[in-house]
Amino acid sequence: MPKVSVKVKWGKEMYPGVEVNTDDDPVVFKAQIFALTGVQPERQKVVCKGVTLRDDSWANFKLTNNALVLVMGSKEEDVPAAPVEQTRFVEDMNESELATAVIGLAEGLINLGNTCYMNATVQCLKTVPELKNALLSYDKSSGGGTAGELTAALSDTLAALEGGGAGACAGAAAKLLRALHATAPRFAERGPAGGLAQQDASECWAEIIRALQARLPAAPNQPSNRSTVIEQYFGGTLDVELVCAEAEEAPSRTTETFLQLSCFISQDVKYLQSGLRSKMSEQITKMSQTLGRDAIYTKTSKISRLPAYLTVQFVRFYYKEKESINAKILKDVKFPLELDVYELCSPELQERLMPMRNKFKEYEDATVETSLSSKNHGDSTKDVKKKDPTRSIPYWFPNDVGSNNSGYYRLQAVLTHRGRSSSSGHYVAWVSRGDAWLRCDDDAVTPVTEDEVLKLSGGGDWHCAYLLLYGPKILEVPEVDDKPEPMITEHDDEDPPIALA
Known part of the structure; x- marks a missing residue:
């Protein structure tokens, strides 16, 4: 029986009727507790019948219907301090203050323990309406291995952000994290203290984009030669010319694709535009058929197809x-x-x-x-x-x-x-x-x-x-x-x- 209903006790607070699915990782349950109590998952100690819940396993932690689960841990802001400003109640707020309060409740993703890199990536990608619509209509039963699981989990996360409430967002984010770990196990690495290690947001972005590229086909009946939503809205092409600086060779011309542009930061680069320009003309070393050895080439790139959404790293x-x-x-x-x-x-x-x-x-x-x-x-x-x-x-x-x-x-x-x-x-x-x-x-x-x-x-x-x-x-x-x-x-x-x- 994977689903049970338990009572969660935190300090003097009691939360009856909390549904727990033990098919999910324990971190999902901790995310639910965070939504109820405000205690971050990494600050929680969750105990039932003398057994402490681990982050990665339900082993020996037996839950039954109506079981009492004790939660120990405090919010970071629970350090006694004088109130900075007077409490504002909802009925006393003007439209602007109310909008701000609702935004904070409805659109955030909790940190499940060094998962800010994933949360930030999701929030940025969510700003692309064509991508968001494709994800919200994604067929989660279409399979696709780990890429399909990651795409489905991202679809659920965006749906939760669209109005599922704090608890739904917490559960969806935990499932997304689990799918990300399955797709790229390096993101499941743990630090010396046993918690999840911090990861690179750019690598997370690339991993999610790669999964979406494999699982989100372009909409039918649209004039485009791009087969996926990612290639259609994020993909560009470059005309590339290579000229050997050490021998008289005919320039070679090829075409390359890109999903993002890079801005290299040197001593001379003060603006994004100059950083992009410097990357478009660079010196590289490659094998010269004329000289029979590695030689210096000038690589010049020009964009021949601009995507609607341009990512710059x-x-x-x-x-x-x-x-x-x-x-x-x-x-x-x-x-x-x-x-x-x-x-x-x-x-x-x-x-x-x-x-x-x-x-x-x-x-x-x-x-x-x-x-x-x-x-x-x-x-x-x-x-x-x-x-x-x-x-x-x-x-x-x-x-x-x-x-x-x-x-x-x-x-x-x-x-x-x-x-x-x-x-x-x-x-x-x-x-x-x-x-x-x-x-x-x-x-x-x-x-x-x-x-x-x-x-x-x-x-x-x-x-x-x-x-x-x-x-x-x-x-x-x-x-x-x-x-x-x-x-x-x-x-x-x-x-x-x-x-x-």
Whole structure:
């Protein structure tokens, strides 16, 4: 009988009717206890009939219906202290305060013991609506081995975050962790004290993306030559040219695919754009057929297909042999809220991007003109914008849903690390929500400003940006009539100009 109903006693509090599924790992039960008591799983000692529950096994811990389970452990904030501010009750909150309180309760993922790297990854990926919708509709009975289990667990986690409540989120996160351990056993490593060891968020991101790439097929009847949702919305291509610097050889040209770009941090790199540029032209060593030995080649890459969602990794960690750790580069590297990657693209792609880029410029010019006209007539530009309904122009090429047809991006998620090594410290997700930003620090979700997000560029022991997720910049134009905006094509320069009502 894997499912039983027990009584949980913590201090003076009694929680009857707690359902426990012993087919799940004990950490799921501890997550349920956290949702009830607020005591973090790593601070819990769970006892039944004199036997203490382990994290990895139910051995000798026999649960029966109506059994009494004792929980020992305190919340971190239970240190006696004078109240900083007066308690605010729900009925006394205004709309803004209530929204903040609800966000914190509904959208966080508890830390199951050094699982902040996984929580931050999930919160960032959740900002991609096409990926979220594909996961929520995923057929969990379709199998697929460990990749299928990980995909199904992520689907359950997103469903819980959409409104399952704190208990549902805790259970779903525990199942996701178990699926991640099954897919990549290195994430189940334990530290000297016996608890789960901290892991690298970038490696977790790559492992989850790899599983989703195997299990989420692209939607049928969409014009795209990409077979999976990941390849469709996250995948790009590079035109690569290799030129030998030591011998006269014909340049070799190939095509490579990518799911993220890397920003290498050198002494000269102060901005994301320069870090990306330096990676696009680099010196490598490879075998020369002409010389019969290794030789220096110049590798030049140009983007020939832009994905809708562009992932950028700051290469902040390097292996320090003496200490046997991945040490961290703390250098300050600025990144923008809006990114233009036009200069990184091949000439052919640049030509295809121009029609949509012209649309953006045309609209911006028209907006400035309207603003000046409104000022001359004493009107409020904000009021004009508020009155006018708008529509979105597709951000992809007509024959390639999931691409980016302008080269313009807007930042929508930042995954940060605080600490000196990838195997220690703490990971946090910072995600956009409309015109606002949220800081997702495990189960604590709080509003932040754009200025706070831009301060994540590094330079000290505060949180440093490790992974950036840019989404397509959407062109919103006034709904001036009932005719839909024509689809942008590569030869759409003669479209009628955009009019502002």
